[in-house]
Amino acid sequence: MTNTYLISVRPTWASAFFLDRSPKTIELRKGKFGTSLKPGDTIVIYATLPTAELLGIVRVLKRQSLTVDRLWRASEQGKLARVSRAQFHDYYAQQESGIGVWVEAAEFFPSPIALSKLRQNWGHRWQPPQQIQQLTHEQIAFIKGGASGT
Numbered sequence: 001m002t003n004t005y006l007i008s009v010r011p012t013w014a015s016a017f018f019l020d021r022s023p024k025t026i027e028l029r030k031g032k033f034g035t036s037l038k039p040g041d042t043i044v045i046y047a048t049l050p051t052a053e054l055l056g057i058v059r060v061l062k063r064q065s066l067t068v069d070r071l072w073r074a075s076e077q078g079k080l081a082r083v084s085r086a087q088f089h090d091y092y093a094q095q096e097s098g099i100g101v102w103v104e105a106a107e108f109f110p111s112p113i114a115l116s117k118l119r120q121n122w123g124h125r126w127q128p129p130q131q132i133q134q135l136t137h138e139q140i141a142f143i144k145g146g147a148s149g150t
Contacts, residue, residue, distance in 0.1 A: 109147035
């Protein structure tokens with residue numbers, strides 16, 4: 001059985017999943033991020049402020065915890081994550097290891113869903129996750145309906 005999760009990503013890196021040429025195919029994280037992720041799960045990408053929208057969905061190929069050096073090599077020197085060496089090293093400063101989540105099949109929503117719409121449906125106090133949140137069947141149904149533009 002597969003699950004659907006929601007993650008918050010800064011706008012530059014969130015939109016990079018949906019590029020026509022050389023899209024981002026690895027999400028880089030720290031700590032114990034996404035320990036329950038498994039191949040076939042899907043991740044809805046939320047672009048943080050100032051965008052504040054659900055942009056689309058990707059499918060998980062694998063999640064790996066690697067030393068920072070190995071993760072840099074596995075990301076093809078940052079190319080697959082669309083980050084520079086300086087950005088990578090700044091992010092992983094003082095870290096011995098990092099998490100790579102390899103993804104595929106990126107689908108950009110025809111109508112991205114604004115934070116205000118999410119709060120209308122999920123409660124006015126709802127906040128995008130700091131790390132990762134598993135979505136309910138009701139939330140998934142709302143996203144599918146809202147993102148189709150109908």
